[in-house]
Amino acid sequence: MQPEKIFIRDEKSGVFPHKMVAMNYGGADGFWQFLLQRDNDSCLLGCSIKGYGKEGQLLLEG
């Protein structure tokens, strides 16, 4: 089954998508609570880095 994919950082601006997260999860704190719930359901599969992080390029998604 293909996992659900959530973008947590805008690749162009390099920032957390506050508007999307506020709309769908009730802000960064709400997103944290969402992650805790998903963790309790053993649904956290992984996360990846693509492009540039806060400190510069890290590694490609893979």
Add this chain to the structure above:
Amino acid sequence: MFEITIGGELFKLLRLRNPWGNTEWLGAWSGDSPEMKKHGAAIIKQYVSKLPPDEQFSLDADDGTFLMLYDDWRDNFSTLFLNLDFPEDWTGVRFKSEWNKSNSAGLPTKYTKEILDNYGKNPQFLIKPAYDTEIMLSLTQLGGRLPVDAKYSVYPFSEQLHYAAVGIFEVNNGDTHLSSFDKNKLTFMSPIK
């Protein structure tokens, strides 16, 4: 994922594993960080010691895992992957098929009879719900990380992964397949990925 409170301040932490093993987080709350040296005992007391025995871990173990603050995780990672969690009363059916030289018809690029008929050669699956219901459809292909002839590909695995889309059509009662592309019967077309 866990929370600890130190001196009245709440810290949201994630424990991650880098399956590739070639890089690791060296910032705040990493293995040799000042935060870990100062507050490692609090993590053990408030979180690790409360885990089931087989899930407890050592903060300085060389097991490929590391801790990150939620804020740092948000700043550095770009994508999160979640398993889909279906309700207990849902059932699943898996169909296995393939696009090959004889049935890789693609999407119609022009509205000519030949091209529209060609679309009907794509793999099709007939689903007839007995009553109004919710259906989740997912199309997958083998991941590009798997070796082919002992050769590994590199991201984005363009040699192994192919573009594909899912189209849902409502066929006439009694029909078993769509003979050609019919935009009037199309109810959903996924993005091409």
